[in-house]
Amino acid sequence: MKAAPFAYHRPDSVDEAVDALAGGDAKVLAGGQSLVPVLAMRLGRPGTLVDITRVPGLDDLEVTGGVLRIGAAVRQRTVERSEAARAVPLIGRAMPFVGHRELRSRGTVCGSLAHADPAAELPAVAACLDATVVLRGPRGTREVPARELVVGAMTTAAGPDELITEVRFPAAAPGDGFGFAEIARRHGDFALAGVAVHVRRGGGATLAAFGVSDRPVVRDVTALLGTDPTEAGLRPSTDALADEIVDTAGDSHGSRGYRARLLGVLAARELVRAYREAHA
Amino acid sequence: MRVEADGTVDVTVTVNGRAVTLAVAPRTTLSDVLRDRLGLTGTHVGCEHGVCGMCTVLLDGEAVRACLLFAVQCDGASLTTVEGLGSADDQHPLQQAFSHHHALQCGFCTPGMLMSSYDLLAGGTYSRDTLAEDMSGVLCRCTGYRGILAAVADVAETHADGVPPPRAAVPPALVGRTSGASPASSLALNARKSASSDTSPAEAPGEIPPEITAPTGPPTATVEVRSELASGVDDVWAVLADFDRLAACLPGAEMTADLGDDRYRGRATVGLGPVSLRFDGLAHVVEHDPVARRMRVLAQGTDRGGSSTQAVIRLAADPAEGGGTVLWADADVHLSGRVAQFGRALAGDVSRRLFEQFAEAVDEAARTGEAPTTRTSPLRLALGALLARIRRLVQRRR
Numbered sequence A: 001m002k003a004a005p006f007a008y009h010r011p012d013s014v015d016e017a018v019d020a021l022a023g024g025d026a027k028v029l030a031g032g033q034s035l036v037p038v039l040a041m042r043l044g045r046p047g048t049l050v051d052i053t054r055v056p057g058l059d060d061l062e063v064t065g066g067v068l069r070i071g072a073a074v075r076q077r078t079v080e081r082s083e084a085a086r087a088v089p090l091i092g093r094a095m096p097f098v099g100h101r102e103l104r105s106r107g108t109v110c111g112s113l114a115h116a117d118p119a120a121e122l123p124a125v126a127a128c129l130d131a132t133v134v135l136r137g138p139r140g141t142r143e144v145p146a147r148e149l150v151v152g153a154m155t156t157a158a159g160p161d162e163l164i165t166e167v168r169f170p171a172a173a174p175g176d177g178f179g180f181a182e183i184a185r186r187h188g189d190f191a192l193a194g195v196a197v198h199v200r201r202g203g204g205a206t207l208a209a210f211g212v213s214d215r216p217v218v219r220d221v222t223a224l225l226g227t228d229p230t231e232a233g234l235r236p237s238t239d240a241l242a243d244e245i246v247d248t249a250g251d252s253h254g255s256r257g258y259r260a261r262l263l264g265v266l267a268a269r270e271l272v273r274a275y276r277e278a279h280a
Numbered sequence B: 001m002r003v004e005a006d007g008t009v010d011v012t013v014t015v016n017g018r019a020v021t022l023a024v025a026p027r028t029t030l031s032d033v034l035r036d037r038l039g040l041t042g043t044h045v046g047c048e049h050g051v052c053g054m055c056t057v058l059l060d061g062e063a064v065r066a067c068l069l070f071a072v073q074c075d076g077a078s079l080t081t082v083e084g085l086g087s088a089d090d091q092h093p094l095q096q097a098f099s100h101h102h103a104l105q106c107g108f109c110t111p112g113m114l115m116s117s118y119d120l121l122a123g124g125t126y127s128r129d130t131l132a133e134d135m136s137g138v139l140c141r142c143t144g145y146r147g148i149l150a151a152v153a154d155v156a157e158t159h160a161d162g163v164p165p166p167r168a169a170v171p172p173a174l175v176g177r178t179s180g181a182s183p184a185s186s187l188a189l190n191a192r193k194s195a196s197s198d199t200s201p202a203e204a205p206g207e208i209p210p211e212i213t214a215p216t217g218p219p220t221a222t223v224e225v226r227s228e229l230a231s232g233v234d235d236v237w238a239v240l241a242d243f244d245r246l247a248a249c250l251p252g253a254e255m256t257a258d259l260g261d262d263r264y265r266g267r268a269t270v271g272l273g274p275v276s277l278r279f280d281g282l283a284h285v286v287e288h289d290p291v292a293r294r295m296r297v298l299a300q301g302t303d304r305g306g307s308s309t310q311a312v313i314r315l316a317a318d319p320a321e322g323g324g325t326v327l328w329a330d331a332d333v334h335l336s337g338r339v340a341q342f343g344r345a346l347a348g349d350v351s352r353r354l355f356e357q358f359a360e361a362v363d364e365a366a367r368t369g370e371a372p373t374t375r376t377s378p379l380r381l382a383l384g385a386l387l388a389r390i391r392r393l394v395q396r397r398r
Ligand SMILES: Cc1cc2nc3c(=O)[nH]c(=O)nc-3n(C[C@@H](O)[C@H](O)[C@H](O)COP(=O)(O)OP(=O)(O)OC[C@H]3O[C@@H](n4cnc5c(N)ncnc54)[C@H](O)[C@@H]3O)c2cc1C
Pocket: A027, A028, A029, A030, A031, A032, A033, A034, A035, A036, A037, A052, A072, A097, A098, A099, A100, A103, A104, A106, A107, A108, A109, A110, A111, A112, A114, A115, A117, A119, A120, A121, A122, A158, A162, A163, A164, A165, A188, A189, A190, A191, B049, B050, B051
């Protein structure tokens, strides 16, 4: 379980990092909490790892103009503790489910988005809140909506020579309510099914499901809350929604039907929670 | 900064309060460095891909998986391993609580559990309600977790104002050593850039002799040996004052190079039953008082297998009534790495036997004016030490 040999490159600037990524045989090393297991199991053998964690400017974590900016080197645990990140409460709700404390002390928020595990929490949170991902590559800087970033299991719209430099989350507004829940076999495992929801007082509700398809699935669920915003009242419609969303064949940990049922229950429960919060 | 796949780079980390510099290849993990290069085998390795938590250590105060970090990423970092949390004599409250609550059976997960729970308590987010989830990052195959959670809860409640910091009771000698893969790499403390221990090439002319620093912290073993020698005090001192002859009197030791400035390179072999250690190292005569016939020597050595030793040795020769000499040999011996596992009792016994045989050899050398002829073989030393130890154990039983 040792990684195959690779060259190690620690750039001092974003430009140097982008240069180092050129050629196709290099990989970004952020927290390493997903990448290193892959290397250890020899499932990947990049020629070069580009360690971006000491690049000045990538450690920004701040709220400006109603936007929370999280740089590529910012660790999940730093976000968990940060005062600034409270501007986006959904991140705080989701974070305890991202692996374990000991992993979050190294793992980055942007690394989780870049890795794009279908069951990962943070890509779903980013999709739910319509966050924006900033990419930098040899052709310059571009912005990609988080909802378009993930294009398949562990596959993103970012090119191999592009670096995610930061992710921007809209700060919560008064009258916003949130819900987050997942079911995993053990705490810290990837979810069998999970939801992140955002409800706005005065109209508007978004749900992002994860662990049930090859990428986070976002739905406008405003209509669902219309008549009877209680768990019992919502279940028929969340069950139907779940049945439509779940797109996995199932495995030994949970069949397709089981995951659909989990999702229907969690969606109803969290929508009610978010609705109450929004109307408190 | 770039390191090629087949290259190495010097990385400096502070481990349990002690700075150490060593050359690593990019793909070498922190867990391997701690275990194989620094001999800190308290950090266990289970899965090597982030799942089990056995390798948990503190990096800049926060729990991390040492198997998911490459050592090269840790340059400049401060690390605490379970060896730094507390020692057998000075246990951290968490260690005491684990013992009290039977929070371990085989003990394989215990270092990870201790470092993870320390991180939880120090992080200030402890809550009884979420304790099970918060401790879920480390797996235990034996205990059923109840004792572990009880121990952590106990410490959290008795130290509600904050858990005491790690004792940093580090094994005093922390000596980076060469790995087979990178023979150009080496050394620790201030003894940077000495030659490879495998080949011990002659010192390049003009090269600055390596520094040896006195070890700090409590020694693994302290020995005081007082021997009555038949030879006269001046003859004895003549042996001590000549490092060549002095080294030849040490069982299993051999001087390989005089580096000038009272510094020497040498090697020493210690055999102990099935154990055979070959220490390559340095010695520095830091005090030499021909009038009082006293000297003080700092020595340090590393073995290829991950053991290291440092010693402060004081030698004194006083005239005895009737023309003989009383030879005093005191030493503070610091052991780390695998050899430290033998424990202080055995380390003390071996060191004592070593000095008793040293005294006999000095007597002979003083009498003949030559290097001793009846050089003690390492094997005899081993058997002698083991016999003495077994005898002592038997006596204790009675
Ligand atoms: C036992 C275990 C349990 C886990 N459980 C969960 C879980 O429940 N939920 C969860 O979401 N995650 C989980 N993870 C993974 C999580 O801990 C990782 O932190 C996260 O997925 C990746 O972040 P990272 O910073 O460690 O990225 P790395 O491992 O460094 O990188 C991951 C991938 O993304 C690329 N990358 C990283 N940063 C960038 C960037 N800025 N630009 C472009 N590409 C980039 C890398 O090249 C690599 O391909 C778990 C991991 C382990 C080992």
